Amino acid sequence: MAFLKLIMFxxxxxxDVFGAIKSLATGMKRTGYYFTxxxxxxxxxxxxxxxxxxxxERFKGEVVMPHDENNEHRCTGCTAxxxxxxxxxxxxxxxxxxxxxxxxxxxxxxxxxxxELCTMCNLCIEACPSDAIKMAQTFEHSVFDRAQLTKVLxxxxxKIMDGVE
Amino acid sequence: MWSxxxxxxxxxxxxxxxxxxxxxxxxxxxxxxxxxxxxxAVLGLVLVIMERKVSxxxxxxxxxNRVGPKGxxxxxxxxxxxxxxxxxxxxxxxxxxxNLAPFIAMMVAMLLLAPIAFAKDFQLWDLNIGVLYxxxxxxxxxxxxxxxxxxxxxxxxLLGAMRSGAQIVSYELSAGLSVLAIVVxxxxxxxxxxxxxxxxxxxxxxxxxxxxxxxITFIIAVTAETNRAPFDLAEAESELTAGFHTEYSGxxxxxxFLAEYANVFIVCAIxxxxxxxxxxxxxxxxxxxxxxxxDWIPSSVWFFGKTFFLIFLIMWFRWTFPRLRIDQLLNLxxxxxxxxxxxxxxxxxxxxxxxWHF
Numbered sequence: 001m002a003f004l005k006l007i008m009f010x011x012x013x014x015x016d017v018f019g020a021i022k023s024l025a026t027g028m029k030r031t032g033y034y035f036t037x038x039x040x041x042x043x044x045x046x047x048x049x050x051x052x053x054x055x056x057e058r059f060k061g062e063v064v065m066p067h068d069e070n071n072e073h074r075c076t077g078c079t080a081x082x083x084x085x086x087x088x089x090x091x092x093x094x095x096x097x098x099x100x101x102x103x104x105x106x107x108x109x110x111x112x113x114x115x116e117l118c119t120m121c122n123l124c125i126e127a128c129p130s131d132a133i134k135m136a137q138t139f140e141h142s143v144f145d146r147a148q149l150t151k152v153l154x155x156x157x158x159k160i161m162d163g164v165e
Numbered sequence: 166m167w168s169x170x171x172x173x174x175x176x177x178x179x180x181x182x183x184x185x186x187x188x189x190x191x192x193x194x195x196x197x198x199x200x201x202x203x204x205x206a207v208l209g210l211v212l213v214i215m216e217r218k219v220s221x222x223x224x225x226x227x228x229x230n231r232v233g234p235k236g237x238x239x240x241x242x243x244x245x246x247x248x249x250x251x252x253x254x255x256x257x258x259x260x261x262x263x264n265l266a267p268f269i270a271m272m273v274a275m276l277l278l279a280p281i282a283f284a285k286d287f288q289l290w291d292l293n294i295g296v297l298y299x300x301x302x303x304x305x306x307x308x309x310x311x312x313x314x315x316x317x318x319x320x321x322x323l324l325g326a327m328r329s330g331a332q333i334v335s336y337e338l339s340a341g342l343s344v345l346a347i348v349v350x351x352x353x354x355x356x357x358x359x360x361x362x363x364x365x366x367x368x369x370x371x372x373x374x375x376x377x378x379x380x381i382t383f384i385i386a387v388t389a390e391t392n393r394a395p396f397d398l399a400e401a402e403s404e405l406t407a408g409f410h411t412e413y414s415g416x417x418x419x420x421x422f423l424a425e426y427a428n429v430f431i432v433c434a435i436x437x438x439x440x441x442x443x444x445x446x447x448x449x450x451x452x453x454x455x456x457x458x459x460d461w462i463p464s465s466v467w468f469f470g471k472t473f474f475l476i477f478l479i480m481w482f483r484w485t486f487p488r489l490r491i492d493q494l495l496n497l498x499x500x501x502x503x504x505x506x507x508x509x510x511x512x513x514x515x516x517x518x519x520x521w522h523f
Contacts, residue, residue, distance in 0.1 A: 017501065026485065031223040031485040043227045 047139075060120040061138040063090070063113055065153040072161040075132035077108040084127035089117045097159075106109055107160055115141060117150040130164050169465055170286035195288055201278055205427055212426040213240040216480055223484040230507035252415035255318065262316035267413070267420035269309035276302050280356050281434050284444050284465035288357060295346055295356035298330070298437055300341050303390065306428065307333040309393075310399065313421070314409040325408020328491060329399030333390055335498045342506040346372070346379035346513040347439045360443035372496035373521070375512045382438045382506045387432040388479055389494070391425065395486035396494060433475035437468065441475075444468040496505035 034040055047053045067073050077094045095109040111133075125133055133153065143149060169467045179190045214229070214237060215391070221228025229236035254260055280295040282288040292298060307330055314326020348354060350372055351362045362368075368376050389396035400408045410421045437443060444464035489497070515521075 017505070026486045028481060031481065034225050035219065035222045035481075038222065040225050040226055041222075042225050045227070 009152055016069040028064060033113065055137045055139075059137050059139075060122055060135040061120065062115055062120075062136050063124060063133050063153065065111065065133050065135040067155055067158055068161065071155055071158045074130045074161050074164045075108050075111060075154065076160065077106050078129065080127045080129060081124035081133060084135055086121065086123065087117050087119065089114050089119075090124055098101055108154060113151045113153050114149065115151060116146060133165075149163045167461060168287075169284040173287060188286070189498055191213060194261075201275055203423045204278070205275070205423060208242065208430050209423045209426055210240045212430065212476065213243070213422075215476070216426075216483075218336075219477065219480045220484045223481070247416060249506075250415035252417050253412075255412050257318040258412065259316040260314050263412075264417070266309050266313035266316060267417045267424070269312065270306060270424035271420050271427075272300060273306045273309065274424045274431065276316065277428075277431045281431070282357055282360055282438065282443050283468055284463070287465070291357045294354045296344055296354045296359075296439075300337070300344065303428075303432075304333065304337055309424075310409050313413070317409070317412040320414055322406045322409050322411050325399045325405045325411075325502050329392055329409065331392060332396060332494060334504075335495060336386045336389040336396075339382050339498060339502040340390060341380040342503070343383040343386065344435075344439060346375060346506075346510055349510065349513050349517050350376070352517075356438055360445060363442035364448075366448065367440065367445065369440045373515070373516070375509050375516060376440065378505065378509045379513070380436075382502055382509070383436055383440070384475070384478065385497075385502060387436065388482055389498075391428045391432055391479075393425075393429065393479060394483040395488050397488060398491055398494060419493070429476060429479060430450065430472065433479065434468075434472045436472035436475050441471045442467075443471075477491040 047055075065073050065075060077092055079092045079094075082090045082092045083107055091112040091114075092108060093110040093112065096104045097107045099105050120135070122135065125135060142151070176188075179191065180192055184192065199338070218228045219237065220226075229239035232238045232242045254263055277299060279290040280288065280292055280298055282291075284375075287462045310333075311326045314322040314324075314329075340512070347359065347368055350368060351359045353359060353362070363371070365371075368378055370376075372379070392399045398408075399405075400410075405411070410418055413421060444467050446456075446459040446462060446467055448459060
């Protein structure tokens with residue numbers, strides 16, 4: 001009986017050793033495959049090729065507000081983006097314009113955007129009811145002074161486009 | 166044709182004609198010292214860039230690719246950075262031991278270089294107990310690690326040093342036993358004798374399965390002895406924040422780093438000498454044409470080729486396997502490697518007595 005036990009033990013022991021060697025060899029086969037097949041490399045290199053650079057459409061660099069040729073934007077000052085922002089990146093400063101027929105109308109004075117706080121989560125763009133803001137494809141954001149990261153998105157003297165409510 | 170031994174002979178003859186015996190010896194010692202130091206400097210640069218490239222390719226990355234052509238000068242730039250960096254000594258540290266430890270690590274690595282045959286008839290010191298010398302000196306390296314860990318006065322460093330102590334002491338056994346297998350087959354402790362015994366075939370081919378088992382045990386044990394992954398518990402970046410060299414910076418850190426790579430080179434050189442025939446070319450039986458072509462390749466190329474093959478193997482291990490826990494580490498040594506290598510040495514002895522090897 002004791003002899004049978006010893007045989008069983010030795011069988012398990014040898015099985016363990018060969019099983020270990022086999023599983024280690026499987027791992028080494030995989031890394032060896034990657035070592036010899038450089039086409040598998042997934043690293044994206046820093047884009048030095050500015051002329052031919054093609055970033056994906058959904059690349060999120062920073063929030064910008066597009067203006068048309070008459071210096072008009074589509075922002076109504078509804079503060080939906082400010083409410084949607086999880087970390088207080090956007091601050092909408094509103095003012096009241098006097099429309100030609102003498103009524104007061106809410107409009108934006110400044111749309112302040114803190115790039116240093118932004119996580120590029122895209123929630124403000126999704127929250128915007130009038131598609132006034134979008135993500136730009138810029139990616140070099142380093143500056144020497146932190147104040148330069150606080151941006152005013154609407155251009156000076158710009159006003160709201162006609163027909164955007 | 167030029168060879169290392171020829172250059173050494175020319176220098177020796179010129180020196181003995183110009184100076185008397187004492188001065189010849191002194192100048193030759195200085196030349197050997199400078200050669201060893203420059204070999205270490207070059208090895209450090211080459212092995213670091215090799216490790217970074219190998220690791221990158223195995224992890225589907227690109228690796229360093231900015232400094233120099235294809236990033237090959239990266240390690241040179243890193244060395245320059247380490248040279249100009251401030252070498253801090255923490256306030257609470259034992260200052261004397263703290264500053265001494267990296268030099269001991271370096272000295273051990275340099276001492277180990279003495280008996281290695283780099284090419285045909287090119288060896289610093291061909292002592293008749295070469296294998297014993299190597300295993301004796303390599304155990305001293307644990308002292309430098311313990312010294313660094315203790316003197317840092319930091320619990321992570323001390324923990325790392327203690328782990329390293331347990332590890333080196335236990336793996337020394339199976340490394341020694343696997344080396345002993347080759348000593349039994351050769352019947353000599355002298356490294357040049359061991360290389361010469363492999364003129365008609367390397368021991369890994371001549372020694373059948375026991376030699377292959379000894380080779381595998383040797384590779385596992387020396388990976389553990391040089392504190393490299395998967396046995397890098399002494400450093401363990403993620404749990405001990407680099408263990409015994411947490412508190413080191415600048416050139417003192419660089420010395421530890423260099424000593425690690427020098428040790429890797431040395432254990433691979435010894436592995437190549439014992440199992441793969443050192444500088445002996447690859448010969449197949451009596452295919453004379455093939456053997457002549459192999460003889461034409463210089464012996465130093467053979468030696469460095471084999472050594473770098475083993476270094477690559479150890480790097481392959483490092484970037485494939487996950488780190489072991491301390492209990493798994495000791496299990497592997499005491500329950501698997503040691504019994505296997507003990508049975509193996511019995512087999513080898515039987516084989517040597519019955520002349521079953523070629």
